[in-house]
Amino acid sequence: MQKHMAIKRSRGEVAFSVFNYIFFILLCIIMVYPFWHVIMMSLSSVEATAKGGVFLWPKGFNLDTYAKVFKDPSIWNGYLTTIVVTISGAFFGTLFTATTAYPLSKKDLPFSKTMLLLVLFTMLFSGGMIPGYLLMKNLGLIDNRLSLVLPGLVSAYNVIIMKSFFQSIPESLEESAKIDGATEVTIFWKIILPLSKATIATIALFTAVGYWNDYFSTVLYINTKEKWALQAVLRYMLTNTNQAMQSAGVTVAAATNVTAATIKSASVVIATVPILCVYPFVQKYFVKGVMIGGVKG
Amino acid sequence: MAVSKKAAPESFKTRCQRTWREMVKYRWLYFLLIPGILFFAIFKYVPMYGLKIAFMDYNQYDPSKSLWVGLDQFVKLFSKRSFIPVLRNTVVISLLKLIIGFPIPVILALMMNEMRSLKFKKVSQTLLYLPHFISWVILAGIIMTLLDPDNGLITQVIARLTGERVMVLTSPKWFVPMLIVTDIYKGMGWGTILYFAAISGIDPQLYEAASIDGAGKWKQALNITLPSIIPTIVVCFILNCGNILNAGFDQIFMLYSTHVYDVADIIDTYVYRMGIENADYSFSTAAGMFKSVVAFILIVVVNNIAKKTGNEGLY
Numbered sequence: 116m117q118k119h120m121a122i123k124r125s126r127g128e129v130a131f132s133v134f135n136y137i138f139f140i141l142l143c144i145i146m147v148y149p150f151w152h153v154i155m156m157s158l159s160s161v162e163a164t165a166k167g168g169v170f171l172w173p174k175g176f177n178l179d180t181y182a183k184v185f186k187d188p189s190i191w192n193g194y195l196t197t198i199v200v201t202i203s204g205a206f207f208g209t210l211f212t213a214t215t216a217y218p219l220s221k222k223d224l225p226f227s228k229t230m231l232l233l234v235l236f237t238m239l240f241s242g243g244m245i246p247g248y249l250l251m252k253n254l255g256l257i258d259n260r261l262s263l264v265l266p267g268l269v270s271a272y273n274v275i276i277m278k279s280f281f282q283s284i285p286e287s288l289e290e291s292a293k294i295d296g297a298t299e300v301t302i303f304w305k306i307i308l309p310l311s312k313a314t315i316a317t318i319a320l321f322t323a324v325g326y327w328n329d330y331f332s333t334v335l336y337i338n339t340k341e342k343w344a345l346q347a348v349l350r351y352m353l354t355n356t357n358q359a360m361q362s363a364g365v366t367v368a369a370a371t372n373v374t375a376a377t378i379k380s381a382s383v384v385i386a387t388v389p390i391l392c393v394y395p396f397v398q399k400y401f402v403k404g405v406m407i408g409g410v411k412g
Numbered sequence: 413m414a415v416s417k418k419a420a421p422e423s424f425k426t427r428c429q430r431t432w433r434e435m436v437k438y439r440w441l442y443f444l445l446i447p448g449i450l451f452f453a454i455f456k457y458v459p460m461y462g463l464k465i466a467f468m469d470y471n472q473y474d475p476s477k478s479l480w481v482g483l484d485q486f487v488k489l490f491s492k493r494s495f496i497p498v499l500r501n502t503v504v505i506s507l508l509k510l511i512i513g514f515p516i517p518v519i520l521a522l523m524m525n526e527m528r529s530l531k532f533k534k535v536s537q538t539l540l541y542l543p544h545f546i547s548w549v550i551l552a553g554i555i556m557t558l559l560d561p562d563n564g565l566i567t568q569v570i571a572r573l574t575g576e577r578v579m580v581l582t583s584p585k586w587f588v589p590m591l592i593v594t595d596i597y598k599g600m601g602w603g604t605i606l607y608f609a610a611i612s613g614i615d616p617q618l619y620e621a622a623s624i625d626g627a628g629k630w631k632q633a634l635n636i637t638l639p640s641i642i643p644t645i646v647v648c649f650i651l652n653c654g655n656i657l658n659a660g661f662d663q664i665f666m667l668y669s670t671h672v673y674d675v676a677d678i679i680d681t682y683v684y685r686m687g688i689e690n691a692d693y694s695f696s697t698a699a700g701m702f703k704s705v706v707a708f709i710l711i712v713v714v715n716n717i718a719k720k721t722g723n724e725g726l727y
Binding site: 127128131132135136138139142143145146147149150152153156164165166168169170211212214215217218219221223224225230233234237239240241242243244245246247248249250265266268269271274298299300303324327328329330331335346347349350353376379380382383386387390394395398401402 | 434435440441442443444445447448449451452455456457458459460461462463465520523524526527528535536537538539540541542543545546548549550552553554555556557558560562563565568597601605609628629630654662665666680683684687688693696697700701703704705707708711712
């Protein structure tokens, strides 16, 4: 009986298992293919992209589009702005998230509960786009790159995650330092932060991705094109391809090996490659991020 | 808060003194809090105070000359012919995203859980999760390439299959389905990993006991795995309900055009156009505030329902 059931079960299981693997293989192909396609488009010749049919490999392989796109200084300016904004934003954002979360993790600190509620409330309610814009205007930060960094520094969500993590650190680790007369700042810096490396790395990475992908702050606050973030430059190239081609030195009438389609795909690739290169190495932190924050703060 | 519960009732004065002593004792913790307090005050609470211009007629050249107009902006908002369709689009798009997109990660996580090969699981997790980190700007670029009316790959495939050249990005009929599909593409990996993490937290003894009782894999998935991740599902559902008026600003902002305003203009894009492009600050703030208030009410109500029905809520 037992044996019979085991065989019967495993037969159904095998069928399902085969289906399952095929399903996920197909799904993985669907996930990756759009990226692959756009890379192949950017490497193909004008005739091939116009006719269509670029599917697995580039047709009429050439690098002319990249040569043109790289001549456009706005891509380089965009990269510079985005790198500076991402690094400073992730550094200060994570630092201030930790300095906010640590005191709030102390239950006997007077008013910590009230402050925590005030932080939580910003998750449920916000002033929205226009008051945020008017605030930046009143602070005189319009067309200043600080406006790309400041508004996104600390998120309530990250503070809550960090606070829960700090609360899981045993009190006893801090006690001995306290007896030695260390202030909370020293304890925070010398004991708490080193113990929280993994959580800090995760939050820093998520903050960094947020800054890297941000185009809307540029749309809202920055006028001068030299100060645009990379994603905003890309957005401009996608939505105003003709102007973008001109600034890359391609006149629409001229018969070059470059078209709107190849320009678009090349700029997409240029903005995506850094993420694709870093992603496999930091992916485990991202998965961890879901696990620490996902279920409940 | 600092008062221990055992102590006899103290007078207000001694309580204040006690709190003050505690605050002095913890002065360095308050010192650490300074940047955080400044940040939340300036960048979160000042804009909330800025919502007052929704009750004004904001004068952008001299804000001090702005007049209070009470609820006029809201009356204008709801009497405007353009806002009701915007509200409808917002709700329709996000409800469709919720109904179609919400179950998919749950199913994927359950299926992934049945895979034996650890390596395969890891690779598919990594690939499924990838689009979550790619901005809508980049994804929009890819979507535009695939759906290009002349030489887009998908356009060509559809043309070959149906003999019809569908211009998805400018077609009021196809634009919203495209939004839903691409939204699922971007988000399903995140959800899958979230549920998968919840599944890995399930006590293996439950499965052992079930298989001794003769429950097959299918029954185990239905009677052990699924019920165990219900709390996670509920929390996600609450979050999604609070987001019902967020139909996906970045996605739509990158992809829409005047051709599809009728079906794709949502509150956020409307606020952007009215506020930033037309500089009608008070009116657009009123539209934005309507959205924030409704979202707040929704999340509180759904959270209470979740708690009343015996589930853990969000807070």
